[in-house]
Amino acid sequence: MVDQRSIRVALLYLLLLLLFESTFEQQVQQQRLSSGVEFTALFELRSSLGLRSRDWPRKVHPCSSWNGIRCENGSVIGINISGFRRTRVGKQNPQFAVNSLVNFTHLMSFNASRFMLPGSIPDWFGQRLSTLQVLDLRSCNVTGVLPSSMGNLTNLTSLYLSDNRLTGQIPSTLRQLLSLLVLDLSKNSLTGSIPSSFGSLRNLTSLDISSNSLRGSIPPGLGALSKLQTLNLSVNGLTSSIPSQLGDLDSLVDLDLSSNGLSGSVPQDLRKLRNLQRMVLGNNGLSGSLPVNLFPTPSQLHVVVLRNNRFIGNLPQVLWSIPGLNLLDISDNNFTGELPTALDNNAIAAVLDMSRNKFYGGLTTVLRRFSSINLSGNYFEGRVPDYMLDNASLTSNCLQNVSNQRTLIECVSFYTEKGLSFDNFGRPNATVPAAAESGNNNRRVIILAAVLGGAGLIVLLLLLLLLVLLCVRRRNTANHRGIGVEPVPTGGTPPSPGLAINFSSLGDLFTYQQLLQATGDFSDANLIKHGHSGDLFRGVLEDGLPVVIKRIDLQSIKKEAYLLELDFFSKVSHTRVVTLLGHCLEKEDEKLLVYKYMPNGDLSSSLYRKNNLEDDSLQSLDWITRLKIAIGVAEGLSFLHHECTPPLVHRDIQASSILLDDKFEVRLGSLSEVCAQESDGHQNRISRLLRLPQSSEQGSSGSSTALCSYDVYCFGKVLLGLVTGKLDMSASSGTQMKEWLEQTLPCISIYDKELVTKILDPSLLVDEDLLEEVWAMAIVARSCLNPKASRRPPMRYILKALENPLRVVREDNSSSARLRATSSRGSWNAALFGSWRQSLSDVTIIPAASTTKAEGGSSLKQPVIPEGSAIRAEGGSSFKHSGTTGSRGSAQKDGGDNSSSWRRYSKEIFPEPL
Numbered sequence: 040m041v042d043q044r045s046i047r048v049a050l051l052y053l054l055l056l057l058l059f060e061s062t063f064e065q066q067v068q069q070q071r072l073s074s075g076v077e078f079t080a081l082f083e084l085r086s087s088l089g090l091r092s093r094d095w096p097r098k099v100h101p102c103s104s105w106n107g108i109r110c111e112n113g114s115v116i117g118i119n120i121s122g123f124r125r126t127r128v129g130k131q132n133p134q135f136a137v138n139s140l141v142n143f144t145h146l147m148s149f150n151a152s153r154f155m156l157p158g159s160i161p162d163w164f165g166q167r168l169s170t171l172q173v174l175d176l177r178s179c180n181v182t183g184v185l186p187s188s189m190g191n192l193t194n195l196t197s198l199y200l201s202d203n204r205l206t207g208q209i210p211s212t213l214r215q216l217l218s219l220l221v222l223d224l225s226k227n228s229l230t231g232s233i234p235s236s237f238g239s240l241r242n243l244t245s246l247d248i249s250s251n252s253l254r255g256s257i258p259p260g261l262g263a264l265s266k267l268q269t270l271n272l273s274v275n276g277l278t279s280s281i282p283s284q285l286g287d288l289d290s291l292v293d294l295d296l297s298s299n300g301l302s303g304s305v306p307q308d309l310r311k312l313r314n315l316q317r318m319v320l321g322n323n324g325l326s327g328s329l330p331v332n333l334f335p336t337p338s339q340l341h342v343v344v345l346r347n348n349r350f351i352g353n354l355p356q357v358l359w360s361i362p363g364l365n366l367l368d369i370s371d372n373n374f375t376g377e378l379p380t381a382l383d384n385n386a387i388a389a390v391l392d393m394s395r396n397k398f399y400g401g402l403t404t405v406l407r408r409f410s411s412i413n414l415s416g417n418y419f420e421g422r423v424p425d426y427m428l429d430n431a432s433l434t435s436n437c438l439q440n441v442s443n444q445r446t447l448i449e450c451v452s453f454y455t456e457k458g459l460s461f462d463n464f465g466r467p468n469a470t471v472p473a474a475a476e477s478g479n480n481n482r483r484v485i486i487l488a489a490v491l492g493g494a495g496l497i498v499l500l501l502l503l504l505l506l507v508l509l510c511v512r513r514r515n516t517a518n519h520r521g522i523g524v525e526p527v528p529t530g531g532t533p534p535s536p537g538l539a540i541n542f543s544s545l546g547d548l549f550t551y552q553q554l555l556q557a558t559g560d561f562s563d564a565n566l567i568k569h570g571h572s573g574d575l576f577r578g579v580l581e582d583g584l585p586v587v588i589k590r591i592d593l594q595s596i597k598k599e600a601y602l603l604e605l606d607f608f609s610k611v612s613h614t615r616v617v618t619l620l621g622h623c624l625e626k627e628d629e630k631l632l633v634y635k636y637m638p639n640g641d642l643s644s645s646l647y648r649k650n651n652l653e654d655d656s657l658q659s660l661d662w663i664t665r666l667k668i669a670i671g672v673a674e675g676l677s678f679l680h681h682e683c684t685p686p687l688v689h690r691d692i693q694a695s696s697i698l699l700d701d702k703f704e705v706r707l708g709s710l711s712e713v714c715a716q717e718s719d720g721h722q723n724r725i726s727r728l729l730r731l732p733q734s735s736e737q738g739s740s741g742s743s744t745a746l747c748s749y750d751v752y753c754f755g756k757v758l759l760g761l762v763t764g765k766l767d768m769s770a771s772s773g774t775q776m777k778e779w780l781e782q783t784l785p786c787i788s789i790y791d792k793e794l795v796t797k798i799l800d801p802s803l804l805v806d807e808d809l810l811e812e813v814w815a816m817a818i819v820a821r822s823c824l825n826p827k828a829s830r831r832p833p834m835r836y837i838l839k840a841l842e843n844p845l846r847v848v849r850e851d852n853s854s855s856a857r858l859r860a861t862s863s864r865g866s867w868n869a870a871l872f873g874s875w876r877q878s879l880s881d882v883t884i885i886p887a888a889s890t891t892k893a894e895g896g897s898s899l900k901q902p903v904i905p906e907g908s909a910i911r912a913e914g915g916s917s918f919k920h921s922g923t924t925g926s927r928g929s930a931q932k933d934g935g936d937n938s939s940s941w942r943r944y945s946k947e948i949f950p951e952p953l
């Protein structure tokens with residue numbers, strides 16, 4: 040019984056199972072297309088697109104067995120041919136041939152991405168495919184314009200058309216696609232502007248119109264897209280600024296506005312984007328500083344790209360402590376500031392690119408969290424910490440012991456502008472060559488390298504020549520010693536001073552406002568003069584102290600000059616140097632230096648002054664004052680040349696650089712040209728040989744301006760100006776000055792006191808005693824003006840001579856006295872007269888003059904005509920022959936010989952014994 044029942048149950052079960060099977064079969068049957076129209080349409084599509092049997096096999100039912108066909112209730116609702124390949128025949132003439140789509144009345148999704156559909160989207164798409172929810176034609180090679188009928192596909196939730204060749208404008212009818220969640224029109228050639236009506240697409244979560252040719256501005260209406268998570272408008276031609284309404288995009292995760300022409304600053308309101316993970320604003324013209332609270336905490340940010348804009352100012356500190364940040368690219372801006380020191384170091388793999396900004400200060404532990412670091416092109420200083428990655432890029436900074444860093448002058452000037460002091464690459468301050476110097480050296484190195492590289496043979500020859508020259512020179516030197524000439528100090532000089540400016544020794548710090556007030560807003564009435572290193576204004580400080588303020592406009596004046604001056608004042612202070620009371624460096628382009636006021640102005644303006652208000656007659660400085668001034672200048676220069684190590688060269692000695700206080704005590708001004716004396720080593724001689732022809736660095740006197748002997752030459756002109764009253768000549772150069780020297784110098788002779796009265800300033804009243812002093816000063820002036828730099832006396836001897844003028848003339852106005860002086864080598868007047876004698880020994884080179892040697896002590900009866908090769912090599916210029924004054928017999932003797940201007944030149948510069 041039980042068995043029978045169980046068999047019946049089993050049978051029933053079997054029956055049920057069969058019944059179920061048949062209903063299943065029936066259901067499969069229902070999946071078949073209810074209408075033959077769609078069946079036919081599928082085959083038409085298959086053939087018009089040239090699809091392969093592998094994907095859409097002929098003998099099976101499409102709904103069940105064709106790839107990418109989805110059916111529902113006997114209708115095709117989805118067609119996905121993404122990535123399909125065409126048959127060989129189909130490939131021959133690919134077309135946008137999808138006409139049969141109109142017969143799928145329930146089609147919700149058509150995805151043909153990566154399937155070539157060359158041709159344009161037909162107009163009927165919008166009218167006939169109204170059931171479509173997803174249209175994906177990415178990378179289909181679709182061309183033409185987007186038909187405005189697309190706006191009728193109101194059930195569309197996703198429209199992907201990226202990476203095609205669509206042209207024309209974006210139809211504004213797309214605003215009707217209210218169900219749209221994703222709109223991707225990227226990577227096409229769309230033009231025109233973003234329709235402002237897009238704000239109506241309230242359900243949109245992703246809007247990507249990147250990489251087109253859109254113009255115009257970002258419509259503020261986009262701010263209404265409160266569900267938007269992705270906004271990508273990058274790589275277009277969008278202009279104007281970022282609308283602050285974008286801050287209302289509450290859901291935004293990914294914002295990419297990069298590579299447009301956006302300008303203006305980043306709106307504060309973007310701080311409201313609390314869900315933002317990517318902020319990409321690179322490659323625009325954005326400017327200003329970032330709002331301090333731009334990045335809220337906690338922040339979801341992973342990526343911040345602000346590269347290649349024109350941002351300035353500091354980075355919001357919080358950026359450094361966002362835990363998830365793994366790309367920070369702020370390169371190519373003008374961000375500045377120092378790295379924060381102690382912050383949480385969530386060491387995660389992250390990329391930091393802050394290259395080409397203006398960050399400065401030391402490297403800090405904040406860098407530990409990054410696995411890739413580019414800091415190049417900033418102004419970081421100090422040592423590189425141990426934890427710095429080997430592959431970190433650190434070039435073009437101011438770091439210690441790292442190759443390819445900025446130059447000292449760049450670093451110093453940057454830090455100076457910030458009002459900070461530079462660590463000088465960690466080197467002791469005194470061993471770094473001065474800027475002017477290093478520039479020269481670099482140029483020399485380049486010249487040398489070029490010559491060496493280009494023509495080694497020529498160098499070899501030159502070296503040989505040099506060797507010969509050096510031998511000759513050495514022999515000459517020996518000769519000079521032999522006749523008792525004190526050699527001008529040459530040879531290796533100690534290293535030049537560095538440019539590490541110590542601001543504490545630069546006087547007070549003034550605010551710009553204070554100095555505006557002091558000078559009446561730099562009014563013209565207070566302008567003293569336009570100097571070559573800046574405009575000088577008189578001013579009165581709040582406490583009533585009169586000052587002189589130099590305004591340096593860095594747009595027109597080289598930064599180096601003012602830095603050199605600051606450097607000078609930070610190291611040198613002397614009673615013969617004008618006092619720097621303070622400075623104001625707060626302005627980027629305008630630097631102000633404040634000096635003590637000099638009641639008597641400069642020498643050029645005080646040599647002659649109006650007697651009093653009523654009387655127009657001029658009163659000139661008396662001789663005692665002139666001598667006092669000459670001694671004062673000599674003291675100042677002697678300090679620079681002999682008491683500074685290395686010796687400093689003023690390079691701008693002229694009447695207007697000589698400032699006078701109320702007691703006519705000298706204070707040297709115009710210190711922006713001061714530099715350390717060039718070393719005079721062998722390399723220097725080589726480079727001088729190579730420096731063809733004479734460069735502008737050469738002074739008018741035929742020597743480098745970076746040598747003390749150049750100052751001596753300029754001082755000679757000032758002395759001559761004091762004697763003759765023609766001080767303006769000390770500032771001039773060129774033919775005018777040459778003519779003047781040509782006329783004046785012949786009237787200075789160690790053998791004839793009276794001759795000097797011919798050139799004496801007529802306004803000077805001098806008695807016989809004073810005339811000797813005048814004569815002495817004239818003689819000193821003439822020896823300073825020796826065209827041969829090495830024969831000019833050193834400043835300390837000039838000072839001695841001016842302090843003892845009578846010894847100049849009384850001890851050395853007879854030949855026997857000269858011999859005495861000769862024998863006492865090392866005495867100041869030996870050095871002074873060495874140049875005179877030197878000229879005579881030069882003279883002995885030529886046979887004609889050899890009969891009238893000076894050495895013998897016999898006075899020369901005939902004018903001498905030096906023709907030494909040394910003179911020809913050194914003299915940078917020749918004087919025109921006037922034939923009026925001086926040189927007496929020689930004028931006649933030489934009168935007809937116009938070809939030999941060198942001879943005249945030498946003869947007139949050197950004194951002729953009577």
Ligand SMILES: *[C@@H]1O[C@H](CO)[C@@H](O)[C@H](O)[C@H]1NC(C)=O
Binds near residue numbers: 079080083138140142
């Ligand atoms: C759509 O189907 C109808 C009826 O079968 C047919 O006449 C028409 O040609 C089809 N249209 C297209 C574009 O295939």
Ligand SMILES: *[C@@H]1O[C@H](CO)[C@@H](O)[C@H](O)[C@H]1NC(C)=O
Binds near residue numbers: 169170194
């Ligand atoms: C759009 O979709 C809704 C439901 O999702 C449907 O009722 C409507 O008929 C569709 N519109 C068209 C034109 O197919």
Ligand SMILES: *[C@@H]1O[C@H](CO)[C@@H](O)[C@H](O)[C@H]1NC(C)=O
Binds near residue numbers: 157180
């Ligand atoms: C797109 O079409 C152009 C011209 O019609 C053709 O040169 C190009 O190769 C096509 N691109 C692809 C990926 O087939």
Ligand SMILES: *[C@@H]1O[C@H](CO)[C@@H](O)[C@H](O)[C@H]1NC(C)=O
Binds near residue numbers: 165166187188190191
């Ligand atoms: C399609 O849109 C156009 C305007 O773009 C309109 O004139 C037309 O009536 C619409 N057709 C349908 C079927 O909705």
Ligand SMILES: *[C@@H]1O[C@H](CO)[C@@H](O)[C@H](O)[C@H]1NC(C)=O
Binds near residue numbers: 217218219242
């Ligand atoms: C937008 O989305 C909401 C919620 O997802 C939905 O209720 C609404 O119908 C959508 N609007 C349109 C126009 O599709």
Ligand SMILES: *[C@@H]1O[C@H](CO)[C@@H](O)[C@H](O)[C@H]1NC(C)=O
Binds near residue numbers: 371
């Ligand atoms: C940075 O500022 C300088 C002037 O200080 C300017 O010349 C330069 O173009 C700026 N760089 C950028 C990227 O804005």
Ligand SMILES: *[C@@H]1O[C@H](CO)[C@@H](O)[C@H](O)[C@H]1NC(C)=O
Binds near residue numbers: 465466467539541
């Ligand atoms: C260099 O000068 C700076 C500022 O003038 C100073 O802080 C620093 O200690 C000096 N360095 C050396 C090695 O003298």
